Amino acid sequence: MELDDLKNIWQKGDHFKPRGEEEIADMLKGKSHSIITKLKRNIWFELIFTLIGSGLILYYAFSIPKPSLRWAFIFAFISFLGYIIYYIKKINLLNRFEVSKGNVRTNLEELVNDLETFLKFYYRSYTLLYPAYLVLIVLLAIMDHGMPQFIESLKDWRIVLYLLFLIFFTIALLLWLSKWYLRELYGRHLTKLRALLDDLQETA
Amino acid sequence: MESEEKTFVHLVNLHQGLIHKVALMYENDPEARNDLFQEIVLQLWKSFPSFRGESKITTWMYRIALNTAISGLRRKNRKPPTEKIHDRHLNISENRETSPSEEDLQRLQWAIRQLTEIDRAMILMALEEVHYDEIAETIGITQNNVRVRMNRIRERLRKLMKP
Numbered sequence: 001m002e003l004d005d006l007k008n009i010w011q012k013g014d015h016f017k018p019r020g021e022e023e024i025a026d027m028l029k030g031k032s033h034s035i036i037t038k039l040k041r042n043i044w045f046e047l048i049f050t051l052i053g054s055g056l057i058l059y060y061a062f063s064i065p066k067p068s069l070r071w072a073f074i075f076a077f078i079s080f081l082g083y084i085i086y087y088i089k090k091i092n093l094l095n096r097f098e099v100s101k102g103n104v105r106t107n108l109e110e111l112v113n114d115l116e117t118f119l120k121f122y123y124r125s126y127t128l129l130y131p132a133y134l135v136l137i138v139l140l141a142i143m144d145h146g147m148p149q150f151i152e153s154l155k156d157w158r159i160v161l162y163l164l165f166l167i168f169f170t171i172a173l174l175l176w177l178s179k180w181y182l183r184e185l186y187g188r189h190l191t192k193l194r195a196l197l198d199d200l201q202e203t204a
Numbered sequence: 205m206e207s208e209e210k211t212f213v214h215l216v217n218l219h220q221g222l223i224h225k226v227a228l229m230y231e232n233d234p235e236a237r238n239d240l241f242q243e244i245v246l247q248l249w250k251s252f253p254s255f256r257g258e259s260k261i262t263t264w265m266y267r268i269a270l271n272t273a274i275s276g277l278r279r280k281n282r283k284p285p286t287e288k289i290h291d292r293h294l295n296i297s298e299n300r301e302t303s304p305s306e307e308d309l310q311r312l313q314w315a316i317r318q319l320t321e322i323d324r325a326m327i328l329m330a331l332e333e334v335h336y337d338e339i340a341e342t343i344g345i346t347q348n349n350v351r352v353r354m355n356r357i358r359e360r361l362r363k364l365m366k367p
Contacts, residue, residue, distance in 0.1 A: 002358070003330060003331075003354070003358060006312060006327075006331060006358070006361065007330075007331055007333070009305070009308045009309050009312050010309070010312060010331040010332075011331075012305050012306070012308075012309055013309045013313070016220075016221065016224035016225075016228070018220060019217070019220055019241075020217075021213050021214065021217050024213045024216050024217055024220070024245060025209065025213050027242045027245045027246065028209065028212075028213075028245070028246065028249050030242055030246065032243060032246050032247075033239050033242070033243055034243065102267070102344075103267060103341060103342055103343060103344035104267070104270055104271060104274060104322065104325060104342060104343045104344055105343060105344025105345065106344055107271040107274075107275060108274070108275070111275055189276065192276070193275070196274065196320070196321055196322060199320060199322055200322060200343070200344065200345060
């Protein structure tokens with residue numbers, strides 16, 4: 001079967017329902033269904049929520065008379081600041097994910113590159129955040145029970161061993177879960193994009 | 205409507221067949237096809253201010269439409285329908301009588317959907333009488349490679365379309 005035969009068959013198929021100019025104009029007011037647009041919307045929502053939350057936490061931190069609670073609020077505020085930086089960085093990374101005006105190959109190269117950077121950043125930030133959270137929890141526990149009691153309890157090697165095990169186990173589990181989640185969410189898509197790019201590079 | 209928007213809407217209206225065909229080749233489900241159509245229009249609109257007429261309008265439209273369809277960064281709410289050739293025949297016989305040419309067309313559309321996303325893009329443009337140099341420019345490979353791949357695609361389609 002030659003290309004001309006296929007063209008003959010193909011040209012009989014202009015049976016689509018044409019859209020009017022009004023309908024096309026209405027489409028421009030619609031929201032993009034792209035995953036990136038949705039992710040960006042969610043992150044903006046989380047960022048605004050975190051900004052409001054940090055303001056409230058700071059206000060309470062200085063209006064609470066109990067010092068241990070005040071410190072707890074200050075630590076929470078610091079972790080919220082970390083999140084704000086994290087969300088801004090994420091938005092910046094997502095802004096790079098626009099559909100390229102370049103050719104299909106360039107677009108695929110850019111997408112694979114951007115998606116890999118995004119996933120690396122996502123995973124690395126959790127690698128830092130989880131230990132930071134654990135340190136925060138331990139600090140709050142120390143403040144709650146008092147430093148002398150905590151130091152006293154560390155004299156028992158079983159407690160030290162138990163604490164170390166708990167910390168390493170929790171971090172390892174959370175990092176494994178993040179990796180699994182990212183693979184489920186974007187991993188297959190990245191594999192598919194890489195395969196398409198490999199296919200193109202073989203013939204280029 | 206502002207003048208830029210008016211010009212854009214007019215252009216899309218004029219070349220909407222191109223978008224319809226890309227959507228048809230990359231989405232089998234009618235609702236998903238509509239979503240893809242709208243997504244392509246939105247992406248074209250986003251890129252329209254930077255279109256300076258250096259390439260043909262259809263080349264520019266193909267690039268954006270194919271990049272949107274191939275990159276697949278769209279939300280997938282629905283399960284992709286599994287399409288087998290016998291399902292297609294069942295649809296034909298249950299719903300309505302089809303002429304031999306219509307059956308050939310459906311067979312061709314089914315066969316194209318079995319190709320990889322890149323091959324689908326190439327055959328789609330070739331069937332729409334796009335020159336090999338333009339296909340090469342849109343995909344980002346050499347004209348020689350377009351020829352080699354087109355031979356391979358034609359061979360595969362021939363096998364797939366065998367009754």
